[in-house]
Amino acid sequence: xxxxxxxxxxxxxxxxxxxxxxxxxxxxxxxxxxxxxxxxxxxxxxxxxxxxxxxxxxxxxxxxxxxxxxxxxxxxxxxxxxxxxxxxxxxxxxxxxxxxxxxxxxxxxxxxxxxxxxxxxxxxxxxxxxxxxxxxxxxxxxxxxxxxxxxxxxxxxxxxxxxxxxxxxxxxxxxxxxxxxxxxxxxx
Amino acid sequence: xxxxxxxxxxxxxxxxxxxxxxxxxxxxxxxxxxxxxxxxxxxxxxxxxxxxxxxxxxxxxxxxxxxxxxxxxxxxxxxxxxxxxxxxxxxxxxxxxxxxxxxxxxxxxxxxxxxxxxxxxxxxxxxxxxxxxxxxxxxxxxxxxxxxxxxxxxxxxxxxxxxxxxxxxxxxxxxxxxxxxxxxxxxxxxxxxxxxxxxxxxxxxxxxxxxxxxxxxxxxxxxxxxxxxxxxxxxxxxxxxxxxxxxxxxxxxxxxx
Numbered sequence: 105x106x107x108x109x110x111x112x113x114x115x116x117x118x119x120x121x122x123x124x125x126x127x128x129x130x131x132x133x134x135x136x137x138x139x140x141x142x143x144x145x146x147x148x149x150x151x152x153x154x155x156x157x158x159x160x161x162x163x164x165x166x167x168x169x170x171x172x173x174x175x176x177x178x179x180x181x182x183x184x185x186x187x188x189x190x191x192x193x194x195x196x197x198x199x200x201x202x203x204x205x206x207x208x209x210x211x212x213x214x215x216x217x218x219x220x221x222x223x224x225x226x227x228x229x230x231x232x233x234x235x236x237x238x239x240x241x242x243x244x245x246x247x248x249x250x251x252x253x254x255x256x257x258x259x260x261x262x263x264x265x266x267x268x269x270x271x272x273x274x275x276x277x278x279x280x281x282x283x284x285x286x287x288x289x290x291x292x
Numbered sequence: 293x294x295x296x297x298x299x300x301x302x303x304x305x306x307x308x309x310x311x312x313x314x315x316x317x318x319x320x321x322x323x324x325x326x327x328x329x330x331x332x333x334x335x336x337x338x339x340x341x342x343x344x345x346x347x348x349x350x351x352x353x354x355x356x357x358x359x360x361x362x363x364x365x366x367x368x369x370x371x372x373x374x375x376x377x378x379x380x381x382x383x384x385x386x387x388x389x390x391x392x393x394x395x396x397x398x399x400x401x402x403x404x405x406x407x408x409x410x411x412x413x414x415x416x417x418x419x420x421x422x423x424x425x426x427x428x429x430x431x432x433x434x435x436x437x438x439x440x441x442x443x444x445x446x447x448x449x450x451x452x453x454x455x456x457x458x459x460x461x462x463x464x465x466x467x468x469x470x471x472x473x474x475x476x477x478x479x480x481x482x483x484x485x486x487x488x489x490x491x492x493x494x495x496x497x498x499x500x501x502x503x504x505x506x507x508x509x510x511x512x513x514x515x516x517x518x519x520x521x522x523x524x525x526x527x528x529x530x531x532x533x534x535x536x537x538x539x540x541x542x543x544x545x546x547x548x549x
Contacts, residue, residue, distance in 0.1 A: 208391045228391055235433040236385050281386040288345045288379040289451060290371055290403030 106149075110209040111216070117201040124193045130182040131189065138193050142200065151203040159199055160192065167191040207231050229282070237275065244270060294362065296455045296483035297321040297344065302357040304339060304349060313339045315507040321455070321483050323361075328494035328515065329487040331504035332529030337487040338382070340504070341457050344485070345379040346370050361454055375404060378453030382460040384440035385432075393419070393435075393443050394428040400451040418446040422476060438469035442476070449480070456484045462493055491519060491533035503528055 124138045146156065167188060174183040201210075211228055244267050283291075297320060304314040313336045321327050329337050342348040343358060346365050356364035360376050363369060381387045390396035397415045398406075406414065419425055422442040432440060441461065448456065461477065462470045474493055477484070486498060494501060494515060501518055503511040505528045511518055519525065522532045 208395075211391070228395075229389060231391055232389055232432065239433075278386065281381065281383065282389060284342065284347050285379075285381050285387040286389060286399075287347055288374055288377075288381075289400035289447065290374050292371070292403065 106204050108204070110205050110213045113201055113205050114210060114213055117197050120197045121194045124190050124197070127186070127190060129186050131186055135186075135189055135193075138197070139189075142193060142196050145200055146196075149200050149204050151200060155203075156196070156199055160195060163191075163195045167195070233278075233282075236278075237271065240274060241267065241271060294323055295320045295359070296323045296325070296361055297485070298359040299344075300357055300359075302340075302343060304343065307350070313507050314343070317504075317507075317509055319502050319509065319512055321485060323454075323483055324481070325500065326484040326486065326498045328498035328501040329485060329504060330489075330491070330494065330501055330528075330530060334506075335504040335529075336507040337504055338459055339507075341379060341459050341485070341487055344455075344457050345377045346373045347379075371403075375400075375451050376454045378448035378451055378456045380441075380444055380448055380456070380458045380461060382463060384437065384444045387444045387447065388432040388440060391431060392428065393424070393430045393432060396432060396443060397447045397450050400447055404451065414450055415446075418450045419443075421449060421480075422446045423472075436469075437464050438466075438473065441465070441469075441473060445476070454482055456480065456482055458484065458486045458488075460488055460490075461486060462488065462490045491531065492535055495519065495533050495535050503530070505529070 120138055120141065127134055127138075146153075170191065171184050171187045174180060174187050177183050208231075211224055211231075214224055214227075248263050248267060299320065300318050302314055302317040303312070305312050317336075317340060319327075329340065331337050339348060344360075346352065346358075352365065352367040352370070354366075356366060358365045360373055363372065363376075365373050388396050390399060394412075394415055397418055398411055401411055401414055415428065416425070419427055422445050424439065424442050424446065427435075427439070427443070432443065435443065458477075462473055465473060470490070470493070474496060477486075477497060484497070486494065488494060498515050500513065501511075501515050502509055503518070503524075510528055511521075511524060516536065519533055520536050525532050
């Protein structure tokens with residue numbers, strides 16, 4: 105599956121997500137179609153079970169959050185269940201796509217399909233600067249921890265808030281410098 | 293000799309706080325000449341370098357103050373100027389914007405309209421020039437600091453600049469990385485301007501230096517006599533380099549290299 109053309113995988117993933125999203129609002133046998141396809145593809149793609157479950161668990165917080173909103177509706181229970189299943193299936197489809205296709209290949213494919221350059225540049229920059237931001241966060245957390253002498257929960261929450269604030273300021277500064285560096289190499 | 297760069301009466305005030313960052317700066321750099329720009333933190337070195345690439349001022353003024361190979365910087369020729377002046381930024385992570393080394397080196401030439409096999413050959417050639425042949429598919433965030441800097445340099449060289457402008461090229465490099473990067477810079481043709489605190493680098497590479505302090509040029513001239521002037525160096529937050537400080541015991545007058 106890793107060797108398959110990125111274009112085919114991308115189209116298949118988008119079709120599967122679209123099909124799942126368009127399923128009825130209550131659980132029917134049709135839900136079995138994407139479920140079976142994804143459960144068959146999972147071992148074929150050789151994605152480790154723990155890896156997949158961990159990432160699904162991270163997304164679960166948001167999925168349950170969205171699902172809870174449906175409880176405001178009079179026919180709450182079936183809606184909640186279908187939203188839950190649909191969201192999980194869509195996330196799983198995307199997980200399989202990202203497991204088998206490097207992000208760079210996805211971007212190249214989208215470029216071949218004439219997706220807007222600004223959108224692709226934004227995605228590419230996001231992919232490039234995630235590790236840089238992660239490293240910056242780790243450095244700030246360590247530096248803050250080295251000067252934190254209280255185990256109070258309030259202090260630790262204050263530290264998290266400070267780090268997030270600093271990260272925003274630093275990211276804005278970095279964005280400015282990146283823009284200048286791009287202009288210096290002819291970006292129009 | 294024709295000047296690769298000429299700066300005449302350049303002044304700049306930061307719009308945010310009104311502080312005068314550059315005050316009547318004038319100097320020139322000949323073709324194939326390497327000039328060091330020295331000064332304490334906040335002297336205006338980086339601001340000056342941004343002007344050389346037309347990244348500052350925010351709005352290009354109608355009266356030019358900078359000429360690149362005889363061409364005055366104006367709003368009509370920004371792309372030409374940015375192609376002629378290759379600017380290497382201080383933090384490689386600001387400059388490495390793409391997901392792979394190949395894509396990053398290809399970024400500048402793509403803006404100039406190069407694509408396909410010609411672009412691929414140029415990227416390979418530039419990576420070879422900086423000693424990173426075979427790094428095309430590597431991800432920038434997995435490279436060492438020295439390698440990142442070399443990729444940045446390859447990306448700048450790929451635009452075929454006539455003037456290289458380097459902002460603190462050896463900061464954050466270990467001694468070996470610094471030595472290797474210095475050797476690499478020595479092999480590069482064309483005029484170079486190096487803004488740095490690494491005075492040994494200046495002694496080894498630059499025939500002439502310009503000393504900035506509080507936005508003004510306080511001294512300029514040949515490197516060794518100027519950097520040997522200890523009172524001048526101390527007055528402007530600098531130090532006499534070790535290679536000029538210690539004389540070789542068996543060769544009086546010979547600086548250690």
